[in-house]
Amino acid sequence: MLKTISAYVNVALADYDESMKNHVVELMKDSLREQSTEYILEDTWGVVENKRMLYKNEDGTLEIQDPELSEISDTREMLEVMTVVLTANVG
Numbered sequence: 001m002l003k004t005i006s007a008y009v010n011v012a013l014a015d016y017d018e019s020m021k022n023h024v025v026e027l028m029k030d031s032l033r034e035q036s037t038e039y040i041l042e043d044t045w046g047v048v049e050n051k052r053m054l055y056k057n058e059d060g061t062l063e064i065q066d067p068e069l070s071e072i073s074d075t076r077e078m079l080e081v082m083t084v085v086l087t088a089n090v091g
Contacts, residue, residue, distance in 0.1 A: 002089045005040070007032055010062070010081040013051065021049070021084060028086040038090040048085045053078050 007028040011020055025047055054062035056077040
């Protein structure tokens with residue numbers, strides 16, 4: 001039975017380019033290879049990019065904006081990021 005494993009990383013959009021994408025994808029591949037206890041089907045790697053805004057919460061961590069708190073977002077620090085998601089099938 002095939003299963004899918006995945007990893008993701010957020011990169012500040014100001015720092016993001018094709019070279020950065022390739023670098024983080026290779027790092028995530030290495031990490032998943034080290035962590036996986038199952039055989040990774042190397043021809044099934046998939047990469048998805050998603051540009052979004054993250055907002056600093058009261059604890060200082062970055063999170064996705066809660067739609068119910070949209071009026072508060074103007075006062076919180078925000079960061080535009082590219083979220084790079086890597087997936088692969090394992091068997």
